Amino acid sequence: MGLGSTAKKIQGLSDRAEAMYKQVQKLQQRITNLEGEVDDTHDTVERIDHQLSEQRQLLLAIAEEQGIDGEQILAEAAIDEAELDDEESTATDDTATDTVDTEPSETTAE
Numbered sequence: 001m002g003l004g005s006t007a008k009k010i011q012g013l014s015d016r017a018e019a020m021y022k023q024v025q026k027l028q029q030r031i032t033n034l035e036g037e038v039d040d041t042h043d044t045v046e047r048i049d050h051q052l053s054e055q056r057q058l059l060l061a062i063a064e065e066q067g068i069d070g071e072q073i074l075a076e077a078a079i080d081e082a083e084l085d086d087e088e089s090t091a092t093d094d095t096a097t098d099t100v101d102t103e104p105s106e107t108t109a110e
Contacts, residue, residue, distance in 0.1 A: 063070035 060070040063073070
């Protein structure tokens with residue numbers, strides 16, 4: 001094997017290494033951008049959660065002024081939601097485990 005073919009192989013490896021390095025740099029930039037977006041999303045979720053908590057307290061205070069037991073309503077809603085979730089879970093489990101024979105059964109008359 002001559003030096004020319006060795007130089008070509010080394011040049012090819014160098015070109016591929018450079019291309020991979022550029023791809024790694026692009027990935028690093030994308031990861032950095034994603035980290036920033038995740039941080040922004042986290043801040044937004046915290047802000048919304050805080051606002052939701054404030055709104056809940058406000059609604060409970062209004063309900064109390066009107067003589068309504070807001071805590072009881074929330075408890076009943078949580079129970080209803082849990083029951084719906086349980087029904088949906090059971091329905092999903094039943095659908096996954098049931099096998100229904102949709103073909104009509106053939107009977108032969110002798």
